[in-house]
Amino acid sequence: MKPFLDEVSKTKFREKVMGELVGIVPHKLDVSTLLNIVRKYADIIDEEALKREFAAALNPEIEDEKLNNVRTRFQIGLKDVLVEETIQILDHTLLWEDAIRTVGRPLVTRGDVTEGYVQKAIDNIKADKPFIMIADGVIIAHAGVDDGANRVCLSLLTMPERTDVCGYMQADVVIMIGTPDPTKHLEMLEQLNHIIEDKKSLQLLKKAKEPKDIIKLIQKQEKEK
Template structure:
Protein backbone atom coordinates (compact mmCIF):
# COMPACT_ATOMS: atom_id res chain seq x y z
CA UNK A 1 0.00 0.00 0.00
CA UNK A 2 1.13 3.50 -0.79
CA UNK A 3 0.86 4.84 2.76
CA UNK A 4 2.78 1.84 4.12
CA UNK A 5 5.90 2.47 2.04
CA UNK A 6 6.07 6.25 2.42
CA UNK A 7 9.05 6.68 4.70
CA UNK A 8 8.70 10.41 5.13
CA UNK A 9 6.74 13.49 4.10
CA UNK A 10 8.32 16.92 4.26
CA UNK A 11 7.30 20.46 3.39
CA UNK A 12 9.93 23.07 2.57
CA UNK A 13 9.64 26.63 1.39
CA UNK A 14 12.29 26.37 -1.32
CA UNK A 15 15.56 24.77 -2.34
CA UNK A 16 18.42 26.15 -4.42
CA UNK A 17 18.52 23.44 -7.10
CA UNK A 18 16.81 20.28 -8.28
CA UNK A 19 19.79 18.36 -6.92
CA UNK A 20 19.11 19.85 -3.47
CA UNK A 21 15.43 18.90 -3.87
CA UNK A 22 16.36 15.26 -4.51
CA UNK A 23 18.80 15.18 -1.59
CA UNK A 24 16.25 16.71 0.78
CA UNK A 25 13.39 14.53 -0.48
CA UNK A 26 15.51 11.38 -0.07
CA UNK A 27 16.91 12.31 3.35
CA UNK A 28 14.21 10.52 5.44
CA UNK A 29 14.86 7.30 3.50
CA UNK A 30 18.61 7.67 3.96
CA UNK A 31 18.25 8.37 7.70
CA UNK A 32 16.08 5.26 8.13
CA UNK A 33 18.54 3.08 6.21
CA UNK A 34 16.06 2.37 3.41
CA UNK A 35 18.52 3.68 0.81
CA UNK A 36 22.24 4.34 0.65
CA UNK A 37 23.92 7.62 -0.30
CA UNK A 38 24.82 5.96 -3.63
CA UNK A 39 21.13 5.87 -4.53
CA UNK A 40 20.86 9.66 -4.22
CA UNK A 41 23.98 10.07 -6.37
CA UNK A 42 22.53 7.67 -8.98
CA UNK A 43 19.25 9.61 -9.22
CA UNK A 44 21.15 12.86 -9.82
CA UNK A 45 23.49 11.21 -12.33
CA UNK A 46 20.53 9.76 -14.26
CA UNK A 47 18.90 13.18 -14.62
CA UNK A 48 22.21 14.76 -15.63
CA UNK A 49 22.59 12.08 -18.34
CA UNK A 50 19.00 11.67 -19.49
CA UNK A 51 17.41 15.04 -18.79
CA UNK A 52 14.26 15.77 -16.76
CA UNK A 53 12.51 12.47 -17.51
CA UNK A 54 11.42 12.34 -13.87
CA UNK A 55 8.77 15.02 -14.49
CA UNK A 56 5.74 12.78 -15.01
CA UNK A 57 2.97 15.39 -14.77
CA UNK A 58 2.75 19.16 -14.32
CA UNK A 59 4.42 19.99 -10.97
CA UNK A 60 5.27 16.33 -10.21
CA UNK A 61 8.67 14.61 -10.28
CA UNK A 62 9.42 11.00 -9.38
CA UNK A 63 13.20 10.64 -9.19
CA UNK A 64 14.42 7.05 -9.03
CA UNK A 65 17.34 4.83 -9.96
CA UNK A 66 17.98 1.10 -10.26
CA UNK A 67 17.54 -1.15 -7.21
CA UNK A 68 21.21 -2.14 -7.32
CA UNK A 69 22.19 1.54 -6.99
CA UNK A 70 21.58 1.41 -3.25
CA UNK A 71 18.04 0.40 -2.26
CA UNK A 72 17.82 -1.55 1.00
CA UNK A 73 14.02 -1.56 1.37
CA UNK A 74 11.03 -0.66 -0.79
CA UNK A 75 10.19 2.94 0.08
CA UNK A 76 8.91 6.29 -1.11
CA UNK A 77 9.12 9.78 0.28
CA UNK A 78 7.47 13.06 -0.59
CA UNK A 79 8.86 16.57 -0.53
CA UNK A 80 6.38 19.37 -1.15
CA UNK A 81 8.03 22.65 -2.11
CA UNK A 82 6.13 25.90 -1.63
CA UNK A 83 8.24 27.39 -4.45
CA UNK A 84 8.67 25.04 -7.43
CA UNK A 85 12.15 24.01 -8.55
CA UNK A 86 13.22 23.83 -12.19
CA UNK A 87 14.64 20.58 -13.56
CA UNK A 88 15.45 22.38 -16.84
CA UNK A 89 15.03 25.79 -18.45
CA UNK A 90 11.57 24.78 -19.72
CA UNK A 91 8.50 25.91 -17.80
CA UNK A 92 6.98 22.42 -18.03
CA UNK A 93 9.91 20.99 -16.06
CA UNK A 94 9.05 22.79 -12.82
CA UNK A 95 8.07 20.62 -9.86
CA UNK A 96 6.57 21.29 -6.46
CA UNK A 97 5.99 17.64 -5.55
CA UNK A 98 9.05 15.40 -5.43
CA UNK A 99 8.23 11.71 -4.85
CA UNK A 100 11.37 9.61 -4.35
CA UNK A 101 10.82 6.01 -5.44
CA UNK A 102 13.19 3.34 -4.14
CA UNK A 103 12.30 -0.10 -5.46
CA UNK A 104 14.07 -3.31 -4.49
CA UNK A 105 13.14 -5.07 -7.75
CA UNK A 106 10.94 -4.65 -10.81
CA UNK A 107 7.75 -5.98 -9.17
CA UNK A 108 7.18 -5.16 -5.50
CA UNK A 109 6.58 -1.43 -6.01
CA UNK A 110 3.93 -1.79 -8.71
CA UNK A 111 0.85 -1.70 -6.42
CA UNK A 112 2.05 1.44 -4.62
CA UNK A 113 3.06 3.03 -7.93
CA UNK A 114 -0.37 2.23 -9.34
CA UNK A 115 -2.02 3.89 -6.32
CA UNK A 116 0.26 6.93 -6.71
CA UNK A 117 -0.55 7.13 -10.43
CA UNK A 118 -4.28 6.95 -9.72
CA UNK A 119 -3.97 9.74 -7.16
CA UNK A 120 -1.89 11.94 -9.47
CA UNK A 121 -4.11 11.33 -12.50
CA UNK A 122 -6.68 13.70 -11.01
CA UNK A 123 -5.56 17.30 -11.34
CA UNK A 124 -7.47 18.39 -8.24
CA UNK A 125 -5.40 15.95 -6.18
CA UNK A 126 -2.19 17.56 -7.42
CA UNK A 127 -3.66 20.93 -6.47
CA UNK A 128 -4.61 19.58 -3.03
CA UNK A 129 -1.06 18.36 -2.46
CA UNK A 130 0.51 21.60 -3.73
CA UNK A 131 -1.81 23.70 -1.55
CA UNK A 132 -1.49 21.49 1.53
CA UNK A 133 -0.18 23.45 4.50
CA UNK A 134 0.69 20.57 6.82
CA UNK A 135 2.08 17.07 6.54
CA UNK A 136 -1.31 15.87 7.84
CA UNK A 137 -3.03 17.56 4.87
CA UNK A 138 -0.83 15.56 2.49
CA UNK A 139 -1.16 12.33 4.49
CA UNK A 140 -4.98 12.46 4.38
CA UNK A 141 -4.97 12.41 0.57
CA UNK A 142 -2.31 9.70 0.40
CA UNK A 143 -4.30 7.55 2.83
CA UNK A 144 -7.41 7.94 0.67
CA UNK A 145 -5.57 6.29 -2.26
CA UNK A 146 -3.90 3.56 -0.18
CA UNK A 147 -6.74 1.03 -0.08
Protein backbone atom coordinates in the same frame (compact mmCIF):
# COMPACT_ATOMS: atom_id res chain seq x y z
CA MET B 1 4.81 1.19 -16.51
CA LYS B 2 1.58 -0.31 -17.75
CA PRO B 3 1.93 -3.52 -19.80
CA PHE B 4 1.69 -3.27 -23.56
CA LEU B 5 -1.12 -5.83 -23.56
CA ASP B 6 -3.74 -6.54 -20.93
CA GLU B 7 -4.25 -10.16 -19.83
CA VAL B 8 -7.10 -10.85 -22.25
CA SER B 9 -5.13 -9.45 -25.19
CA LYS B 10 -2.04 -11.43 -24.21
CA THR B 11 -4.03 -14.65 -24.06
CA LYS B 12 -5.62 -14.06 -27.48
CA PHE B 13 -2.23 -13.10 -28.95
CA ARG B 14 -0.59 -16.20 -27.52
CA GLU B 15 -3.31 -18.49 -28.87
CA LYS B 16 -3.16 -16.88 -32.32
CA VAL B 17 0.62 -17.21 -32.54
CA MET B 18 0.63 -20.80 -31.26
CA GLY B 19 -2.09 -21.73 -33.72
CA GLU B 20 -0.22 -20.23 -36.64
CA LEU B 21 3.11 -21.81 -35.69
CA VAL B 22 2.06 -25.39 -35.02
CA GLY B 23 -1.22 -25.59 -36.91
CA ILE B 24 -3.43 -26.14 -33.85
CA VAL B 25 -5.81 -24.08 -31.77
CA PRO B 26 -4.76 -24.75 -28.17
CA HIS B 27 -8.22 -24.75 -26.58
CA LYS B 28 -9.28 -27.67 -28.82
CA LEU B 29 -6.85 -29.93 -26.99
CA ASP B 30 -7.55 -31.07 -23.45
CA VAL B 31 -5.75 -33.10 -20.83
CA SER B 32 -7.86 -36.23 -21.37
CA THR B 33 -7.15 -36.27 -25.10
CA LEU B 34 -3.42 -35.97 -24.51
CA LEU B 35 -3.43 -38.69 -21.85
CA ASN B 36 -5.21 -41.07 -24.22
CA ILE B 37 -2.56 -40.42 -26.87
CA VAL B 38 0.28 -41.02 -24.40
CA ARG B 39 -1.30 -44.26 -23.15
CA LYS B 40 -1.12 -45.68 -26.69
CA TYR B 41 2.64 -45.43 -26.82
CA ALA B 42 3.95 -45.33 -23.23
CA ASP B 43 3.38 -46.49 -19.68
CA ILE B 44 2.40 -43.57 -17.42
CA ILE B 45 4.22 -43.77 -14.09
CA ASP B 46 2.54 -40.82 -12.34
CA GLU B 47 -0.71 -39.91 -14.07
CA GLU B 48 -1.64 -37.10 -11.65
CA ALA B 49 1.72 -35.39 -12.14
CA LEU B 50 1.38 -35.72 -15.89
CA LYS B 51 -2.12 -34.19 -15.75
CA ARG B 52 -0.74 -31.18 -13.90
CA GLU B 53 2.05 -30.77 -16.45
CA PHE B 54 -0.40 -30.91 -19.36
CA ALA B 55 -2.80 -28.50 -17.64
CA ALA B 56 -0.02 -25.98 -17.09
CA ALA B 57 1.20 -26.31 -20.68
CA LEU B 58 -2.28 -25.92 -22.18
CA ASN B 59 -3.34 -23.09 -19.89
CA PRO B 60 -0.26 -20.91 -19.22
CA GLU B 61 -2.51 -17.96 -18.38
CA ILE B 62 -3.65 -19.86 -15.27
CA GLU B 63 -0.07 -20.06 -14.08
CA ASP B 64 0.37 -16.36 -14.88
CA GLU B 65 -2.70 -15.60 -12.80
CA LYS B 66 -1.36 -17.59 -9.86
CA LEU B 67 1.94 -15.73 -10.10
CA ASN B 68 0.17 -12.38 -10.25
CA ASN B 69 -1.83 -13.29 -7.15
CA VAL B 70 1.36 -14.11 -5.27
CA ARG B 71 2.97 -10.86 -6.38
CA THR B 72 -0.08 -8.85 -5.38
CA ARG B 73 -0.10 -10.47 -1.96
CA PHE B 74 3.43 -9.24 -1.30
CA GLN B 75 3.21 -5.88 -3.01
CA ILE B 76 3.50 -2.75 -0.91
CA GLY B 77 0.93 0.02 -0.94
CA LEU B 78 1.42 3.76 -0.80
CA LYS B 79 0.22 3.96 2.81
CA ASP B 80 2.95 1.48 3.80
CA VAL B 81 5.80 3.73 2.69
CA LEU B 82 4.59 7.33 2.57
CA VAL B 83 4.41 8.26 6.23
CA GLU B 84 4.85 11.58 8.02
CA GLU B 85 8.60 11.15 8.40
CA THR B 86 9.04 10.68 4.64
CA ILE B 87 6.98 13.77 3.74
CA GLN B 88 8.46 17.28 3.74
CA ILE B 89 6.52 20.47 3.08
CA LEU B 90 8.98 23.29 2.49
CA ASP B 91 8.30 27.02 2.84
CA HIS B 92 11.08 27.82 0.36
CA THR B 93 12.18 26.62 -3.06
CA LEU B 94 15.42 24.70 -3.57
CA LEU B 95 17.67 24.21 -6.55
CA TRP B 96 16.81 20.88 -8.14
CA GLU B 97 19.87 18.97 -6.96
CA ASP B 98 19.33 20.16 -3.41
CA ALA B 99 15.65 19.23 -3.70
CA ILE B 100 16.54 15.66 -4.66
CA ARG B 101 19.12 15.37 -1.89
CA THR B 102 16.56 16.74 0.56
CA VAL B 103 13.77 14.38 -0.53
CA GLY B 104 16.21 11.48 -0.29
CA ARG B 105 17.47 12.38 3.19
CA PRO B 106 14.69 10.63 5.17
CA LEU B 107 15.20 7.47 3.15
CA VAL B 108 18.94 7.51 3.86
CA THR B 109 18.29 8.16 7.56
CA ARG B 110 15.89 5.21 7.73
CA GLY B 111 18.32 2.95 5.89
CA ASP B 112 15.92 2.55 2.97
CA VAL B 113 18.51 3.69 0.44
CA THR B 114 22.18 4.61 0.48
CA GLU B 115 23.60 8.07 -0.15
CA GLY B 116 25.01 6.61 -3.35
CA TYR B 117 21.47 5.84 -4.52
CA VAL B 118 20.47 9.49 -4.11
CA GLN B 119 23.57 10.67 -5.97
CA LYS B 120 22.91 8.15 -8.75
CA ALA B 121 19.39 9.57 -9.18
CA ILE B 122 20.94 13.02 -9.62
CA ASP B 123 23.61 11.73 -12.00
CA ASN B 124 20.96 10.00 -14.13
CA ILE B 125 19.14 13.30 -14.65
CA LYS B 126 22.35 15.10 -15.59
CA ALA B 127 23.53 12.40 -17.97
CA ASP B 128 20.35 11.17 -19.64
CA LYS B 129 17.72 13.85 -19.01
CA PRO B 130 14.98 11.23 -18.61
CA PHE B 131 11.41 12.48 -18.70
CA ILE B 132 10.52 11.77 -15.09
CA MET B 133 7.62 14.22 -14.83
CA ILE B 134 4.60 12.07 -14.00
CA ALA B 135 2.13 14.94 -13.59
CA ASP B 136 2.08 18.72 -13.88
CA GLY B 137 5.04 19.88 -11.79
CA VAL B 138 5.62 16.43 -10.25
CA ILE B 139 8.86 14.54 -10.84
CA ILE B 140 9.86 11.14 -9.53
CA ALA B 141 13.61 10.68 -9.06
CA HIS B 142 15.10 7.21 -8.84
CA ALA B 143 18.09 5.04 -9.62
CA GLY B 144 18.19 1.36 -10.55
CA VAL B 145 17.26 -1.69 -8.48
CA ASP B 146 20.95 -2.46 -8.01
CA ASP B 147 22.04 1.06 -7.11
CA GLY B 148 21.57 1.00 -3.35
CA ALA B 149 17.88 0.60 -2.55
CA ASN B 150 17.56 -1.70 0.46
CA ARG B 151 13.77 -1.94 0.48
CA VAL B 152 10.72 -0.53 -1.28
CA CYS B 153 10.40 3.08 -0.19
CA LEU B 154 9.07 6.47 -1.21
CA SER B 155 9.49 10.04 -0.02
CA LEU B 156 7.92 13.31 -1.12
CA LEU B 157 8.48 17.01 -0.75
CA THR B 158 6.54 20.03 -1.91
CA MET B 159 7.83 23.56 -2.53
CA PRO B 160 5.94 26.85 -2.89
CA GLU B 161 7.41 27.57 -6.35
CA ARG B 162 8.71 25.45 -9.18
CA THR B 163 12.40 24.86 -9.59
CA ASP B 164 14.15 24.33 -12.93
CA VAL B 165 15.35 20.75 -13.31
CA CYS B 166 18.51 20.54 -15.39
CA GLY B 167 17.08 22.95 -17.98
CA TYR B 168 14.34 20.67 -19.30
CA MET B 169 11.66 20.39 -16.60
CA GLN B 170 10.19 22.38 -13.74
CA ALA B 171 8.85 20.89 -10.54
CA ASP B 172 7.29 21.93 -7.27
CA VAL B 173 6.70 18.34 -6.08
CA VAL B 174 9.68 16.01 -5.90
CA ILE B 175 9.26 12.32 -5.19
CA MET B 176 11.95 9.72 -4.69
CA ILE B 177 11.26 6.02 -5.05
CA GLY B 178 13.54 3.14 -4.26
CA THR B 179 13.10 -0.59 -4.80
CA PRO B 180 15.42 -3.59 -4.94
CA ASP B 181 12.65 -5.60 -6.62
CA PRO B 182 11.17 -4.97 -10.07
CA THR B 183 7.56 -5.78 -9.07
CA LYS B 184 6.84 -5.10 -5.40
CA HIS B 185 6.49 -1.35 -5.91
CA LEU B 186 3.92 -1.53 -8.70
CA GLU B 187 0.85 -1.36 -6.46
CA MET B 188 2.33 1.66 -4.71
CA LEU B 189 2.93 3.41 -8.03
CA GLU B 190 -0.59 2.68 -9.20
CA GLN B 191 -2.04 4.24 -6.04
CA LEU B 192 0.22 7.26 -6.41
CA ASN B 193 -0.87 7.58 -10.02
CA HIS B 194 -4.54 7.65 -8.99
CA ILE B 195 -3.88 10.64 -6.75
CA ILE B 196 -1.78 12.76 -9.07
CA GLU B 197 -3.89 12.06 -12.16
CA ASP B 198 -6.84 13.69 -10.43
CA LYS B 199 -6.39 17.46 -10.70
CA LYS B 200 -8.30 18.17 -7.51
CA SER B 201 -6.29 15.65 -5.50
CA LEU B 202 -3.03 16.96 -6.95
CA GLN B 203 -3.91 20.52 -5.95
CA LEU B 204 -4.80 19.36 -2.44
CA LEU B 205 -1.43 17.62 -2.23
CA LYS B 206 0.41 20.75 -3.35
CA LYS B 207 -1.50 23.00 -0.94
CA ALA B 208 -1.06 20.71 2.08
CA LYS B 209 0.22 22.57 5.12
CA GLU B 210 1.38 19.54 7.09
CA PRO B 211 2.44 15.97 6.28
CA LYS B 212 -0.68 14.63 7.98
CA ASP B 213 -2.80 16.42 5.35
CA ILE B 214 -1.18 14.30 2.65
CA ILE B 215 -1.62 11.16 4.76
CA LYS B 216 -5.35 11.94 5.01
CA LEU B 217 -5.49 12.38 1.24
CA ILE B 218 -3.97 8.91 0.77
CA GLN B 219 -6.37 7.39 3.29
CA LYS B 220 -9.35 9.02 1.55
CA GLN B 221 -8.18 7.70 -1.81
CA GLU B 222 -7.82 4.21 -0.33
CA LYS B 223 -11.39 4.25 1.02
CA GLU B 224 -12.80 5.34 -2.32
CA LYS B 225 -11.20 2.46 -4.24
